[in-house]
Amino acid sequence: MTGSATLESHRVDARPSRPRALRRGALIVGLAVALVALVLVSAGTGQLYVRPEEVLGALLRGLGIPVGPLPEHPQGYNALWTIRFPRVAMAVIIGAALAAAGLLMQAIFGNPLAEPGVVGVSSGAALGASAVIVFGWTFAGEWTIAFVAFATGLLATLIVYTMSRAGGRTEVVTLVLTGIAINAFTGAGLAFLTFLGDQQAREQIVFWQLGSLNGSRWQQVGIVLPLIVIGLVVAFAVTRSLDLLALGEKSARHLGVNVELLRIVVIVVTALLVGSAVAFAGIIAFVGLVVPHLMRMIIGPAHLPLLLTSVLGGAVLLLAADLVARTAVPMADLPIGMLTSIVGGPFFFWLLRRTRSKAGGWG
Template sequence: MTSPSSSPTTRRATAKVALFSALIAALIVSVLVSAGTGQLPIPPQEVLGSLLHKVGIGWLPVPTHPTGDATLWAIRFPRVAMAALVGAALAVSGLLMQAIFGNPLAEPGVIGVSSGAAVGAGLCIVFGLTFFGEWTTAVFAFAFGLGATLLVYAMSRAEGRTEVVTLVLTGIAVNAIAGAAIALLTFLGDTQSREQIVFWQLGSLAGSRWSQALIVAPVVAVGLIAAYAAARKLDLLALGERNARHLGVNVEALRIVMIFVVALLTGAAVAFAGIISFVGLVIPHLMRMILGPAHLPLVTASALGGALLLTLADLGARTIVPNADMPIGMLTALVGGPFFFWLLRRTRKRSGGWG
């Protein structure tokens, strides 16, 4: 007979296995469908056959169209890989932000990384900077995003400590200044530059290449490792700062490291994909509702959920309007906006809002 105390544990374990299995299966299906969808349709079994053929397994047929295999590996697989990597990076960033702020409404944009990256990209677009060749825009976006985060942290630090409220307010101020800088760059640029800035701010995975994915992948791997390593300390931080300190957690050091990890993950994502909103807000909160507050399984679930969401969003961006590539950030905002309103109403009903 199962004891009453073990029943909730069993249910949580069952829910965890079911959720991970569903996320992995859905991600695999979405990758196969997304890679096979386009002006040259390729059946999912042929997409999978192409993947297996690369590792020497010939169980399934490869694409029958003469250019099918080349299309998959040169255009579609890099884009799908970038979608999964960027989605995972943004979702894990959101999870870490919510953990260190103790608020499910927190998201990576709070610390200024996205708006800072937009300023860096805007500078390159308007003034035609080419210091790093074709990588100039991505390098400037990443550098300015990381710089904005460090500025927010430095300005919010006093007497060796960083207050969460001060950090949030400083982030709002830096975001406002960055927004003004973007508006100025838009005003100074010509018509083509303005269109590029606007399109970059809306987010897109068009033109993704393997060389870009090979840069983002190690950053995501480092971010995930850091998140896994800090999971137990984040659980203790959820009990409150004072309790966490009594239990041996260096709260200030933990916040510094996690903010840097968030800046690294988000900066790498927006440098190549532009600003994609709400992924870091929606996915971690949904996973927490299903799995509970423990951060170790939440890191995995958020990474899988973010990869799934952005893979599906990218598929929608390429197929909703025929022969057009919609901005992916617009689609995630259309999903995330209503979810954010629902989350606000749910929070107010349960606890009267955030004091």
């Protein structure tokens, strides 16, 4: 009877009531509008100010649509397309990837505390990227950093998955402790690589640890974008299966879900998304924790709308954080990972307390 009630509850959520459907639609539209507005404002803000309508005109002209005014400054158009637009594009892409990765980890672990930065996946990917820098590996050309970051991120994800599973479920305490252990190990590895590397390599490793979008180029966008698009396409394809998995493993199997295959696919996709993001932006924590939870609180647990809103919300959050990083201190570029941690740290503490109180204590 309990299983039937749970299944019926899932069916009700799959076909949301009119107020919930309107709330979902309003949230998606609101996030899309906020993203467009932030793109125009962020691209035009800096030492060389460009008005939003001029940013839009330059963007459309660059895409072959002769509409809107061009920047009045003679170097404005080139500055936008050479410096500003690549950085904005990377913020949008990486923010979407990190939020989607966080949602997928929470779904597959069945745990609200799962997040690439918290459980050590981001630092694992950063360790691989730093090893490429120090040892000068070039076996895959421009893809070498992304490839190695993906491999080490995947390894970290598999370790977390294996260590935190017990009796067919994920233990909260084990998940957090496994993340602490992985972060400690990768921290030691990064320190060792810093010791081995030259001055330039040390500066780049510090870049990975702090997280930054400074220096983003179209070449990097061309490498990261196809990888993240593939990851997001697969993520959207498995949202129905994730809804069924939320009913419990036994119910999901009865409804035709290959649970183990689903887990493997999601783990690989998570590593792909996180590894691609870390490869060129370094460690940017808590985006995958904060955004999915906020979206879930507003629209409920159904994974298709939740993934869509999380992707948009992650892009908005990281683009806003990057704007603050570039403008908060004159003539300086703050580490974006520091800013997301300022928001995410207290949120994680609140979530940890909330989860503990719901579980009745962890003894």
